[in-house]
Structure formats: C-alpha cells, structure tokens
Amino acid sequence: MNYEISQKFFFDAAHTLKRKIEADSSRRIHGHTYNAEVTLSGQPDPHTGMVVDLGLVRQAVEQLRPRLDHHLLDDIKGLGPATLENLCAFIWRELAPGLPGLAVVRVWRESIGDSCTLRAAPR
Numbered sequence: 001m002n003y004e005i006s007q008k009f010f011f012d013a014a015h016t017l018k019r020k021i022e023a024d025s026s027r028r029i030h031g032h033t034y035n036a037e038v039t040l041s042g043q044p045d046p047h048t049g050m051v052v053d054l055g056l057v058r059q060a061v062e063q064l065r066p067r068l069d070h071h072l073l074d075d076i077k078g079l080g081p082a083t084l085e086n087l088c089a090f091i092w093r094e095l096a097p098g099l100p101g102l103a104v105v106r107v108w109r110e111s112i113g114d115s116c117t118l119r120a121a122p123r
C-alpha cells in the first residue's frame with residue numbers, strides 16, 4: 001500500500017498569453033485565481049504515523065506562495081509563458097529539493113474548469 005498526502009493553496013496573479021485563438025483577450029494583462037495542490041507519496045514513519053508532517057509542507061508552500069501571489073506571472077524568472085503546464089513545472093522545481101517524495105503537482109482555474117497535473121515519472 002502507498003499513501004498520498006496533499007496540501008492545497010491558491011494564489012491570485014496576472015498574466016498575458018500569446019495564443020492563436022482568443023488572441024486579443026489573452027494578450028491583454030488580466031488576472032486569475034489559481035488553485036494548486038502538492039502531493040507527496042510514501043509510507044508513514046512507524047513512530048510518527050506520518051508520511052511527512054503537513055506542517056513542513058505548509059512551510060515550503062508558504063515560502064513559495066508570495067513569489068506567485070499578486071505578481072505578474074510574465075515577470076517570474078524561469079517560468080516561461082504563464083500556462084498551467086509551466087506553473088506546475090515551476091512549483092515542482094521550487095518545492096522538490098525541500099520535499100522528498102513529491103509526487104504530483106496540480107494547478108487549476110476553478111472559474112473556467114482548466115486543470116493541469118504533473119506527476120513524477122514512474123521508477
């Protein structure tokens with residue numbers, strides 16, 4: 001059996017996006033509320049009963065969140081075009097060093113129903 005333990009957070013951010021369709025509205029600066037969820041997988045430590053203390057996950061997320069919340073995503077170094085895919089990859093790169101067992105990063109926009117899920121490659 002394997003366990004997955006998750007934490008959700010959100011950030012409000014602005015962006016532009018170059019697209020072939022809906023091009024005009026996408027290239028103007030506009031904002032979204034982005035939801036995100038990070039999931040770690042593993043076995044609970046027999047002494048603590050925890051895969052990972054969710055407080056540690058929260059600390060890592062709280063370090064990252066101010067770098068996204070109320071920012072223009074176009075300005076964030078290393079993000080690239082502000083798509084859900086690139087947000088998943090960015091969050092992964094930023095959190096993975098401090099969160100061993102990181103298995104899934106999901107980012108979605110509730111208002112429009114768009115979602116992206118990034119999973120660790122199977123070993």
Ligand SMILES: Nc1nc2c(c(=O)[nH]1)N=C([C@H](O)[C@H](O)COP(=O)(O)OP(=O)(O)OP(=O)(O)O)CN2
Binds near residue numbers: 025030032085
């Ligand atoms: N593969 C992807 N395709 C698209 C992405 C993406 O991140 N990955 N993103 C977009 C747009 O940003 C998205 O559709 C939102 O559209 P947008 O014009 O920015 O906002 P809306 O006004 O339509 O939605 P609200 O969130 O309600 O403001 C497109 N494709």
Ligand SMILES: [Zn+2]
Binds near residue numbers: 026030032
């Ligand atoms: Zn948008």
